[in-house]
Amino acid sequence: xxxRRVEHIMGLPISVDLRDGDAxxxxxxxxxxxxxxxxxxxxxxxxxxSRLDRGELTREExxxxxxxxxxxxxxxxxxxxxxxxxxxxxxxxDPCAVVKGWAVQRAADMLRQGGATSFxxxxxxxxxxxxxxxxxxxxxxxxxxxxxxxxLSVVLGVRDGAVATSALYERGQHILDGRTGQPxxxxxxxxxxxxxxxxxxxxxxxxxxxxxxxxEWAAGQEGCEVFVVDEDRRVYSSPGLPVHIC
Amino acid sequence: xxxxxxxxxxxxxGLVPVWIYSPGAAHEGxxxxxxxxxAQEQTQQQAAPQTTAPQTTGAAPKTTQQQAQNRxxxxxxxxxxxxxxxxxxxxxxxxxxxxxxxxxxxxxPTRMALPLLRESALKAQSADIDTVSGATATxxxxxxxxxxxxxxxx
Numbered sequence: 001x002x003x004r005r006v007e008h009i010m011g012l013p014i015s016v017d018l019r020d021g022d023a024x025x026x027x028x029x030x031x032x033x034x035x036x037x038x039x040x041x042x043x044x045x046x047x048x049x050s051r052l053d054r055g056e057l058t059r060e061e062x063x064x065x066x067x068x069x070x071x072x073x074x075x076x077x078x079x080x081x082x083x084x085x086x087x088x089x090x091x092x093x094d095p096c097a098v099v100k101g102w103a104v105q106r107a108a109d110m111l112r113q114g115g116a117t118s119f120x121x122x123x124x125x126x127x128x129x130x131x132x133x134x135x136x137x138x139x140x141x142x143x144x145x146x147x148x149x150x151x152l153s154v155v156l157g158v159r160d161g162a163v164a165t166s167a168l169y170e171r172g173q174h175i176l177d178g179r180t181g182q183p184x185x186x187x188x189x190x191x192x193x194x195x196x197x198x199x200x201x202x203x204x205x206x207x208x209x210x211x212x213x214x215x216e217w218a219a220g221q222e223g224c225e226v227f228v229v230d231e232d233r234r235v236y237s238s239p240g241l242p243v244h245i246c
Numbered sequence: 247x248x249x250x251x252x253x254x255x256x257x258x259x260g261l262v263p264v265w266i267y268s269p270g271a272a273h274e275g276x277x278x279x280x281x282x283x284x285a286q287e288q289t290q291q292q293a294a295p296q297t298t299a300p301q302t303t304g305a306a307p308k309t310t311q312q313q314a315q316n317r318x319x320x321x322x323x324x325x326x327x328x329x330x331x332x333x334x335x336x337x338x339x340x341x342x343x344x345x346x347x348x349x350x351x352x353x354x355p356t357r358m359a360l361p362l363l364r365e366s367a368l369k370a371q372s373a374d375i376d377t378v379s380g381a382t383a384t385x386x387x388x389x390x391x392x393x394x395x396x397x398x399x400x
């Protein structure tokens with residue numbers, strides 16, 4: 001039975017397109033995402049993240065899930081020389097950039113463990129897919145054009161995989177380089193394909209924070225294929241990117 | 247027919263950056279589909295660049311009078327930071343059927359293709375899609391998004 005549902009969690013529209021599963025399975029995935037929001041949101045005073053940030057918890061008292069999230073944050077911070085950071089100067093602990101992809105990947109894993117073999121989860125533009133929407137065809141994941149909201153810059157053909165995009169679509173928006181505190185420039189859109197959304201999403205965010213240096217950096221990440229649009233509207237596409245041929 | 251040649255030669259110059267970064271990587275058949283509408287667009291949009299969305303859907307315009315004979319046109323030698331590049335295109339009618347590098351630098355720093363966004367986007371518009379990847383959409387922004395349209399379409 002096919003299930004199609006959209007719910008807003010963590011401030012994101014989360015769409016589940018389940019081609020072979022039931023409503024109860026989808027509900028379990030959504031329930032986990034609501035739990036993850038309650039546990040990891042820096043905007044909820046009672047969350048584990050907020051309590052850690054206020055010094056109410058020691059490292060030893062943390063749940064294994066938060067330890068995992070924080071170790072991912074640390075790894076990407078080191079790998080980018082601090083351009084990516086969950087602890088910006090003058091701001092509280094904010095692991096959101098890792099939590100979103102990580103939590104949505106786990107929701108997808110729950111769908112798989114529940115027996116679903118064909119689905120697509122889209123959380124505010126970050127995508128996890130499984131199997132095929134119909135026999136012989138991949139999930140066709142369009143990547144939004146950085147300048148034109150109703151157009152695409154490329155279409156990827158994905159079976160079991162994850163696609164995440166970090167981009168600036170409007171003037172006035174900005175992402176800060178954690179090393180300098182200055183707005184990032186050089187690239188306008190980074191899309192990363194990987195087999196895991198936690199990796200794809202964090203790699204895209206970190207690459208964006210690195211600016212132009214992020215292109216080679218992201219392409220060099222293990223298991224990652226990239227599609228980047230720079231300020232001059234040139235496209236960088238790594239050789240293994242699964243571009244869907246129409 | 248003659249007037250088309252300078253236009254196409256110009257578009258060849260535009261293809262130079264594509265070529266220096268992707269020796270042998272691109273499929274020539276695909277390139278020919280994209281290159282033809284590109285040449286048209288570049289001439290149309292000289293007066294008002296970047297203001298309107300491309301109208302073409304990625305398919306090459308159909309030429310009614312197919313010419314059996316191929317012609318080759320060499321582009322100018324262009325100096326780039328990677329070295330001098332010169333490409334040659336083969337035309338069948340107004341359609342580019344082959345492009346090859348006459349001169350190309352040896353260095354290949356990124357191993358990544360480097361085409362223009364417009365070229366990639368033109369091809370993407372004709373595809374049916376199941377979902378959209380983009381920068382984090384907020385719940386407010388979602389209503390007008392392509393993804394909302396896809397979700398609602400089911």
